[in-house]
Amino acid sequence: MPKDTSKSSSDLDALTYFTDFQARTIEAIADRIIPADGTHGGATEAGVVYYIDRAISGFSIGLQRVYRLGLRELEHFCERQFRAQFVDLNPEQQDQVIRWFIGDEVRGTNKLDRTQSPFREMAASEGTAEGIDFGLLHSMFAVIREHTVEGYFCDPVYGGNRGAIGWQLVGFPGVQWGYTAEQMKPGFDARQIPIKTLADLRRELNNLPDNAQYWIKPR
Amino acid sequence: MPAKKIDVIVVGAGASGAVVAAELAKSGVKVVCFDKGPRYTEEDFRMKYDEIRYYARGAIVPHMTTDPMTWREDSNGSAGILPWVSGPLGTANPLHLPPSLGTGGGSIHWGGACWRFRESEFRMKTLIEQRLGKKVLPKNHTLVDWPISYKELEPYYDRVEWELGISGRGSNIESEKDKGDNPWEAPRHRDYPMPPLRAGPSDQRFADACTRLGFHPFRTATAIASVPFKGRSGCTYCGFCHGYPCHVNAKTSTHVAALPGGLESGNLEIRDYTRVYKVNLSNDGSRAVGVSYFDAQGRSVDVEADQVVLACYALENARLMLASGINRNGQVGKHYMTHAFGFFMGLTPESSNPFMGPLVASTAIEDFSGELVHDYDESVLWGAPIISWPGDFQPIEIVHAMPSNAPRWGAGFRDWMRDNYTRIWAMYSQTANIPTTETYVDLDPHHKDRYGQPALRMTHGWGEVDQRGVEFLLKQKRKIAQEMNLTTWWEETTSPEYHLSTHEVGTHRMGADPETSVVDIFGRSHECKNLFVIGGGQFPSYHGYNPTQTIQALAYMTVDHMLGRPFSRTN
Numbered sequence: 001m002p003k004d005t006s007k008s009s010s011d012l013d014a015l016t017y018f019t020d021f022q023a024r025t026i027e028a029i030a031d032r033i034i035p036a037d038g039t040h041g042g043a044t045e046a047g048v049v050y051y052i053d054r055a056i057s058g059f060s061i062g063l064q065r066v067y068r069l070g071l072r073e074l075e076h077f078c079e080r081q082f083r084a085q086f087v088d089l090n091p092e093q094q095d096q097v098i099r100w101f102i103g104d105e106v107r108g109t110n111k112l113d114r115t116q117s118p119f120r121e122m123a124a125s126e127g128t129a130e131g132i133d134f135g136l137l138h139s140m141f142a143v144i145r146e147h148t149v150e151g152y153f154c155d156p157v158y159g160g161n162r163g164a165i166g167w168q169l170v171g172f173p174g175v176q177w178g179y180t181a182e183q184m185k186p187g188f189d190a191r192q193i194p195i196k197t198l199a200d201l202r203r204e205l206n207n208l209p210d211n212a213q214y215w216i217k218p219r
Numbered sequence: 220m221p222a223k224k225i226d227v228i229v230v231g232a233g234a235s236g237a238v239v240a241a242e243l244a245k246s247g248v249k250v251v252c253f254d255k256g257p258r259y260t261e262e263d264f265r266m267k268y269d270e271i272r273y274y275a276r277g278a279i280v281p282h283m284t285t286d287p288m289t290w291r292e293d294s295n296g297s298a299g300i301l302p303w304v305s306g307p308l309g310t311a312n313p314l315h316l317p318p319s320l321g322t323g324g325g326s327i328h329w330g331g332a333c334w335r336f337r338e339s340e341f342r343m344k345t346l347i348e349q350r351l352g353k354k355v356l357p358k359n360h361t362l363v364d365w366p367i368s369y370k371e372l373e374p375y376y377d378r379v380e381w382e383l384g385i386s387g388r389g390s391n392i393e394s395e396k397d398k399g400d401n402p403w404e405a406p407r408h409r410d411y412p413m414p415p416l417r418a419g420p421s422d423q424r425f426a427d428a429c430t431r432l433g434f435h436p437f438r439t440a441t442a443i444a445s446v447p448f449k450g451r452s453g454c455t456y457c458g459f460c461h462g463y464p465c466h467v468n469a470k471t472s473t474h475v476a477a478l479p480g481g482l483e484s485g486n487l488e489i490r491d492y493t494r495v496y497k498v499n500l501s502n503d504g505s506r507a508v509g510v511s512y513f514d515a516q517g518r519s520v521d522v523e524a525d526q527v528v529l530a531c532y533a534l535e536n537a538r539l540m541l542a543s544g545i546n547r548n549g550q551v552g553k554h555y556m557t558h559a560f561g562f563f564m565g566l567t568p569e570s571s572n573p574f575m576g577p578l579v580a581s582t583a584i585e586d587f588s589g590e591l592v593h594d595y596d597e598s599v600l601w602g603a604p605i606i607s608w609p610g611d612f613q614p615i616e617i618v619h620a621m622p623s624n625a626p627r628w629g630a631g632f633r634d635w636m637r638d639n640y641t642r643i644w645a646m647y648s649q650t651a652n653i654p655t656t657e658t659y660v661d662l663d664p665h666h667k668d669r670y671g672q673p674a675l676r677m678t679h680g681w682g683e684v685d686q687r688g689v690e691f692l693l694k695q696k697r698k699i700a701q702e703m704n705l706t707t708w709w710e711e712t713t714s715p716e717y718h719l720s721t722h723e724v725g726t727h728r729m730g731a732d733p734e735t736s737v738v739d740i741f742g743r744s745h746e747c748k749n750l751f752v753i754g755g756g757q758f759p760s761y762h763g764y765n766p767t768q769t770i771q772a773l774a775y776m777t778v779d780h781m782l783g784r785p786f787s788r789t790n
Contacts, residue, residue, distance in 0.1 A: 033632070042633070062309065098628065102627070103627075106624060145627070146307040147308070149618050150615060153615050154270065155271065169633070169637050170614055170640035172613070173574065174268070176457055179458065183572075183575065184417060184419070184575050184576060185420070186421060186569070187569050188420065189570070190641065198266055198268060198269065202266065205265065211452045211467055212453075214454070215453025215455065216416070216445050
């Protein structure tokens with residue numbers, strides 16, 4: 001069941017660490033990692049960049065350096081390779097960059113076309129070539145991939161998964177106090193269960209369900 | 220003002236420590252219990268449904284920055300901080316770190332799988348040698364039989380089930396002629412106090428496939444209340460269970476199942492956020508006089524007591540003994556054993572709703588357990604049950620468990636999660652390594668924690684005989700997967716990258732001989748007569764079962780011994 005997205009306030013679109021340009025670059029990368037599918041929004045609609053922004057200004061402050069230096073390096077790389085900024089590349093070019101630094105979508109399928117890169121000898125390595133720190137870029141893209149997954153599937157309180165669209169995509173009902181015997185029958189269509197979040201649960205704390213509706217009937 | 224006299228110090232408020240502390244206090248003994256983590260209340264866990272907090276960021280487990288630990292594959296290697304802990308974000312899968320901290324300890328985040336060891340497990344070494352010959356064990360093995368039998372431990376298994384609350388269905392109850400679903404269950408005096416949990420949505424598919432293959436499926440026992448038990452709620456099947464605290468106290472975590480009784484007595488004091496770093500000894504080293512700890516502000520404090528109990532996990536127990544210089548016979552930290560899980564995951568043809576219910580709303584088969592496996596393959600030294608894992612999967616955890624041939628990013632990644640998340644199915648087994656002279660823990664000569672205390676160093680590799688057991692069970696899982704009509708499946712390797720499964724044992728072995736073991740069957744140190752060191756570290760050999768029910772049975776034995784109670788069934 002779709003979650004009401006109208007409550008997402010524009011107040012939450014502010015940034016706590018990134019510059020506007022850095023945020024737009026991360027958003028563009030995250031959106032290639034999890035793109036929209038026509039029905040469900042992708043990383044951009046889920047607000048993944050806001051999850052990442054809050055994560056690195058709080059819990060993961062140790063990763064600020066990776067993002068700051070890595071994004072700077074990415075611009076050097078894109079300037080040398082495409083004479084353009086990452087955000088202005090077309091989706092195919094963006095995917096090509098991601099392939100260079102994360103690897104093929106499916107490991108070992110060799111979609112990676114290193115002949116397209118002026119740095120082909122070094123593109124897959126951890127070293128530095130022609131003034132570009134490939135090791136740093138590999139690290140940053142690995143972090144962004146992991147952060148994108150977290151930001152897409154986290155509880156919306158963390159800034160990502162807005163309107164629970166990540167949970168809608170995969171059919172996860174989120175925060176449920178319990179599941180009944182009926183709901184646990186094989187083949188039950190769990191998309192009938194309204195998705196709930198931690199905020200929904202907090203609103204219900206004074207009126208919690210009766211646990212007896214969930215546990216088994218005593219013999 | 221003179222400090223109040225302490226009878227017993229208990230270090231660690233987890234699966235065994237909380238049981239010992241509470242039972243002693245209820246009998247009038249003045250106990251102070253220390254834990255590195257917080258003292259939790261029910262309120263803390265009301266809104267525990269948070270995969271970022273508990274899974275991605277490991278909110279309740281120790282981290283390498285505060286509790287560093289190193290690993291190497293063998294004695295010739297150099298050890299570094301546990302490599303399987305270092306994901307891209309520097310955070311780890313809580314499944315492969317030491318157990319959670321705070322009151323309840325590992326019993327907060329555990330899945331709640333409960334097993335009694337079968338009778339033959341207590342004679343594993345003898346049976347392997349009798350059945351397969353003396354040459355099959357690795358040359359440098361250090362395996363020994365248990366110094367107690369199943370029969371002696373049975374009353375204590377029973378006490379865990381009825382005192383703390385375990386759900387299940389006994390198959391081999393002494394007074395009943397009709398036997399249940401598990402033909403190989405060891406005899407039990409009575410049934411479990413609660414019936415098994417409702418099975419996960421696709422669990423019947425596993426049970427039916429096992430039956431068709433001629434195996435003998437039965438419902439697994441669980442440390443989760445299936446119906447209300449001693450004021451705690453029955454399970455609601457919320458699906459945030461393994462790795463998460465329970466929001467309704469249905470899970471048998473000792474902060475709700477054991478500690479409250481101790482606290483009510485007025486004889487138990489809990490000091491949380493305290494890190495005990497040393498056991499202090501008498502001049503001749505024959506007695507413990509107390510412990511030193513860092514309090515929440517980092518100040519060092521000394522306390523004295525008549526007796527000291529270390530109950531802070533097989534790893535930290537060994538580290539504390541070594542750091543305190545208690546290791547006269549050189550046995551502390553040896554004989555390290557842990558589990559390889561042989562994780563096996565696949566997709567059901569129809570929706571399996573894998574986010575519902577605990578992982579232990581499961582079914583198991585014992586057809587290949589222990590020595591039974593010899594009937595199928597004599598190259599496997601010791602077998603283990605195959606157990607279903609029907610639920611308790613959140614989306615990020617599944618992203619981390621995707622098969623290696625699935626897309627990792629892009630439209631294909633999105634589609635894989637969209638199309639497959641609700642069809643996830645899993646099963647696993649737990650095979651232990653044979654202990655050898657190359658599986659042990661000691662103090663790392665180079666790494667220290669932020670208080671200057673030496674880190675623990677693990678030396679452990681998966682031996683050839685260990686991997687054979689994993690492979691045999693993977694073969695059986697493939698048969699079951701086919702019979703279940705799984706549309707695809709993928710497997711963990713026989714030599715997984717982790718060497719810590721939150722099921723570590725063996726590091727302060729119990730035995731009768733003070734030269735070859737660290738503690739006696741009651742956990743009493745051979746070296747310091749008023750020091751008890753308890754938990755999975757006592758295990759002389761290890762098997763295909765989760766360790767906790769046996770750890771708690773041994774803890775009740777320790778309590779009876781400390782109180783001078785007769786060695787007997789619960790009253």
